[in-house]
Amino acid sequence: MSAVGAAAGLQQFLVLRYNELKRRLVLRLGSDEVASDALQETWLRLSTRRVADTVVDPWHYLFRMALNASVDLRRSAGRQLSVREVDDLLEVADSAPGPAESAGAQAELEALARVMRELPERRRNILLAVRVEQLTQPEVARRMGISLRLVELELQKAQAYCAARLGR
Structure with missing residues (x-):
């Protein structure tokens, strides 16, 4: 990067x-x-x-x-x-997080996983590729055989959905 x-x-x-x-x-x-x-x-x-x-x-x-x-x-x-x-x-x-931070982080992670399962498969895959695998958007577009604009839109929608569902 x-x-x-x-x-x-x-x-x-x-x-x-x-x-x-x-x-x-x-x-x-x-x-x-x-x-x-x-x-x-x-x-x-x-x-x-x-x-x-x-x-x-x-x-x-x-x-x-x-x-x-x-x-x-x-x-x-x-x-x-x-x-x-x-x-x-x-x-x-x-x-090193304390017990309360660990429990809070675990609960947040579980909530995020639950919300991400609600996303359409392509949108979820794009979000994971960018956020977890840290691929660039052009790399994701090439990998998935879709346009860069579609990657941008799907990523925006995925992030907005997760933020809304997690109350952020």
Whole structure:
């Protein structure tokens, strides 16, 4: 995947997981406004900067990027960070989820699987190829022998359906 494709994929991931990222940022930064500004800055940075071709963990990559953006935004506003704020930002998040997070993630995964089974087969296959196999849309079009436009439309419909059924 090209750096442009990686950035677009991360932007799409940010949109899909915006509420969860923002909630965690609010907890970490202590401010809804700062969290929102950091996520907006993250979006802009993804639009204007080169991103690594492969990102192993998009959630943690975007979370760290937003934390860094919050530091930069505070610096540019002329506000000095407290020692505690610096320590909090430098603290490496424990990547191992706790029991509650694991149970919540399992429930979300089961709900997503249930919703995806409701999709028409072609739409589901396109969604899986793009999201799970991380194929580009042109690659999916070639693989399935359909037009790129049809892949785009089916992917949009699949994502919209899943988001609507999952309440996002």
